[in-house]
Amino acid sequence: MTVEVHLANGLPSFTLVGLAETEVKEARERVRSALQNAGLEFPHNKRITVNLAPADLPKDSGRFDLAIALGILAASGQIDGSRLAGHEFAGELSLSGELRPVRGALAMSLALQAAEPALALVLPPGSAEEAALVPGAAVWRAVHLLDVVRRFLPEGSAAADGPPGEGWSRMAGGAPAAAPAVYPDLADVKGQAAAKRALEIAAAGGHGLLLVGPPGSGKSMLAQRFAGLLPPMTVQEALESAAVASLAGQFLLERWARRPTCSPHHSASAAALVGGGSPPRPGEISLAHQGVLFLDELPEFPRAALEALREPLETGHITIARAARRSQFPARFQFVGAMNPCPCGWRGAAHRACRCTPDQVARYQGKLSGPLLDRIDLHLEVPALAPRELLEAPPGESTAAVRARCVAARGRALERQGKPNQALAGREIDQHARLDAAAAAFLQTAAARLGWSARATHRALKVARSIADLEGAAGVQVAHVAEAVQYRRGLMMDGAG
Structure with a gap:
C-alpha cells in the first residue's frame, strides 16, 4: 500500500480517495486532531488530497493514520520527505497523537522480508513486538507521533541532530526462545x-x-x-x-x-x-x-x-x-x-x-x-x-x-x-x-x-x-x-x- 498526499491552493478541504472503508475515511478527523494536539501545523488553508494506492484494492482499519499524518507533514515541509524512503509506517492515531496497535503487524513484517531492497517497519507498541518475531526484521517502535517526526526532521535542525527520545527504539529481531508449551494433560x-x-x-x-x-x-x-x-x-x-x-x-x-x-x-x-x-x-x-x-x-x-x-x-x-x-x-x-x-x-x-x-x-x-x-x-x-x-x-x-x-x-x-x-x-x-x-x-x-x-x-x-x-x-x-x-x-x- 502507498499513501500519497498533495496540497494545493483552493477552497480548504480534506479529500481521501482509494476505495477506503468507513474506518479509513474517519482518519481525517483523527489525523487533524493528532497534529494539532501534538503542536504541529495542520494546513487548514489548503486543499488536501490523500490517495491510497492501488486504487482498486479495498482498504480497512486505522493502520493508515500514521502514514497519512507523515504525508501531510512532508507535503507541508515540516519533515524531510526524502528521509521517509526505505520505511513502512502503520499505526492508528489517538486524538492526542499517541500511537495505538494495529492488527496484521506480523503478516506485514513477513511480507516485507521478501521485499527488495529490505524496508524498515515503524509500528506502535504492541504491534512492534509482534512484527519483530520475524527473523532479520528491521522494526522500530514509536510511542507517539512526535517520536516519529523527530526522526525525519530536515537535516541541520536541532531536534533532528539530537539523540532519539525514549519513545523511539529499535526492536531486537527474531523469535524468542519459547518455553515448552503447556497443554491439558x-x-x-x-x-x-x-x-x-x-x-x-x-x-x-x-x-x-x-x-x-x-x-x-x-x-x-x-x-x-x-x-x-x-x-x-x-x-x-x-x-x-x-x-x-x-x-x-x-x-x-x-x-x-x-x-x-x-x-x-x-x-x-x-x-x-x-x-x-x-x-x-x-x-x-x-x-x-x-x-x-x-x-x-x-x-x-x-x-x-x-x-x-x-x-x-x-x-x-x-x-x-x-x-x-x-x-x-x-x-x-x-x-x-x-x-x-x-x-x-x-x-x-x-x-x-x-x-x-x-x-x-x-x-x-x-x-x-x-x-x-x-x-x-x-x-x-x-x-x-x-x-x-x-x-x-x-x-x-x-x-x-x-x-x-x-x-x-x-x-x-x-x-x-x-x-x-x-x-x-x-x-x-x-x-x-x-x-x-x-x-x-x-x-x-x-x-x-x-x-x-x-x-x-x-x-x-x-x-x-x-x-x-x-x-x-x-x-x-x-x-x-x-x-x-x-x-x-x-x-x-x-x-x-
Missing part, C-alpha cells in the same frame, strides 16, 4: 484406552479423527488434549500460525509457538468457518493452521459449513473467490469431530435406553455426507464409562509420554518421505507404504467387503503406515492393516435401540 482422561490409541495414531501421522459416543463419555476432553500430542512447532510453523492470528487481531505473544485449538460453536456459518467478508478475512479453519480444528456436535453444524471443509481437508489451504477479489489463506489443520450416535445421544449406552427410531437415527447421521466422512481418516466409537471404572481407574499415560512416541513416529515418516503420512498422494502411497503380500491381500478383501471408495482405501493404507511407524516397522504388515480397518468402519447403525 491426557492423564486426566480415565479409561478410554481405544480412544487414546486413536489420538496417538492421528498425531503420529497427521490424520483427521471423528469421535462418536454418548454424552459425557469424554469426547471433548480427548479433543482438547489432542494438540499436546503434536510435535513442537518449528519457527516457520509458529510464524505462519501467528501471522494468520495477527490478521484476525487475535495474536497473543504468550501463545507464541503453541499449537492452537479452535472450537467454534455449531451455529457458526460457512463464512465464519472457512473465511469471507469484504475484504476477505481468515475463518476458523485458517486460525487453526498448524493446530487443531475441533467441531463438537458435528451434525448440528449447517450443511453448507460442513461441506465447505472438503477441499481444505485435502489441500491444506482455502481459496475465497468473490466478484471483486480472490484471496487464499493457509488451512493445514488436524481435524477432530465429535458427535452423539443419535438425536437423544443414548444409542448403545448400557445405563440408559435410546428412544430414537431407526429413521431418526438415519436422518441424524445422514447430516454428514459420505464425501466428508470419506476425508476423515479415523472413525471411533467412544463408549460411556461405568461409574466404578470412572472413580477407580488410575491415571493413564501423561501427554509427554505419548507425545514422545508420536514425535518419534513422525520423525521416521519425515526422514523417509519428507512429509507426514496423511499428506502422501498418488505414487507416494505405493512407494512408501511397503505392504507385504499378506497385508495387501487383507486390505483388498476388507475394501471389497466394506464397499470402500478409492479414497477410503488409500486413507486406511496411510493410517496403517502410521501404525507401523509407531512400532518402528519398516513395512506395513497384516496387524497394522487390521487395526487401520477398525478405524474406517464408519458410523454403526446396528446399535441398541
Whole structure:
C-alpha cells in the first residue's frame, strides 16, 4: 500500500480517495486532531488530497493514520520527505497523537522480508513486538507521533541532530526462545484406552479423527488434549500460525509457538468457518493452521459449513473467490469431530435406553455426507464409562509420554518421505507404504467387503503406515492393516435401540 498526499491552493478541504472503508475515511478527523494536539501545523488553508494506492484494492482499519499524518507533514515541509524512503509506517492515531496497535503487524513484517531492497517497519507498541518475531526484521517502535517526526526532521535542525527520545527504539529481531508449551494433560482422561490409541495414531501421522459416543463419555476432553500430542512447532510453523492470528487481531505473544485449538460453536456459518467478508478475512479453519480444528456436535453444524471443509481437508489451504477479489489463506489443520450416535445421544449406552427410531437415527447421521466422512481418516466409537471404572481407574499415560512416541513416529515418516503420512498422494502411497503380500491381500478383501471408495482405501493404507511407524516397522504388515480397518468402519447403525 502507498499513501500519497498533495496540497494545493483552493477552497480548504480534506479529500481521501482509494476505495477506503468507513474506518479509513474517519482518519481525517483523527489525523487533524493528532497534529494539532501534538503542536504541529495542520494546513487548514489548503486543499488536501490523500490517495491510497492501488486504487482498486479495498482498504480497512486505522493502520493508515500514521502514514497519512507523515504525508501531510512532508507535503507541508515540516519533515524531510526524502528521509521517509526505505520505511513502512502503520499505526492508528489517538486524538492526542499517541500511537495505538494495529492488527496484521506480523503478516506485514513477513511480507516485507521478501521485499527488495529490505524496508524498515515503524509500528506502535504492541504491534512492534509482534512484527519483530520475524527473523532479520528491521522494526522500530514509536510511542507517539512526535517520536516519529523527530526522526525525519530536515537535516541541520536541532531536534533532528539530537539523540532519539525514549519513545523511539529499535526492536531486537527474531523469535524468542519459547518455553515448552503447556497443554491439558491426557492423564486426566480415565479409561478410554481405544480412544487414546486413536489420538496417538492421528498425531503420529497427521490424520483427521471423528469421535462418536454418548454424552459425557469424554469426547471433548480427548479433543482438547489432542494438540499436546503434536510435535513442537518449528519457527516457520509458529510464524505462519501467528501471522494468520495477527490478521484476525487475535495474536497473543504468550501463545507464541503453541499449537492452537479452535472450537467454534455449531451455529457458526460457512463464512465464519472457512473465511469471507469484504475484504476477505481468515475463518476458523485458517486460525487453526498448524493446530487443531475441533467441531463438537458435528451434525448440528449447517450443511453448507460442513461441506465447505472438503477441499481444505485435502489441500491444506482455502481459496475465497468473490466478484471483486480472490484471496487464499493457509488451512493445514488436524481435524477432530465429535458427535452423539443419535438425536437423544443414548444409542448403545448400557445405563440408559435410546428412544430414537431407526429413521431418526438415519436422518441424524445422514447430516454428514459420505464425501466428508470419506476425508476423515479415523472413525471411533467412544463408549460411556461405568461409574466404578470412572472413580477407580488410575491415571493413564501423561501427554509427554505419548507425545514422545508420536514425535518419534513422525520423525521416521519425515526422514523417509519428507512429509507426514496423511499428506502422501498418488505414487507416494505405493512407494512408501511397503505392504507385504499378506497385508495387501487383507486390505483388498476388507475394501471389497466394506464397499470402500478409492479414497477410503488409500486413507486406511496411510493410517496403517502410521501404525507401523509407531512400532518402528519398516513395512506395513497384516496387524497394522487390521487395526487401520477398525478405524474406517464408519458410523454403526446396528446399535441398541
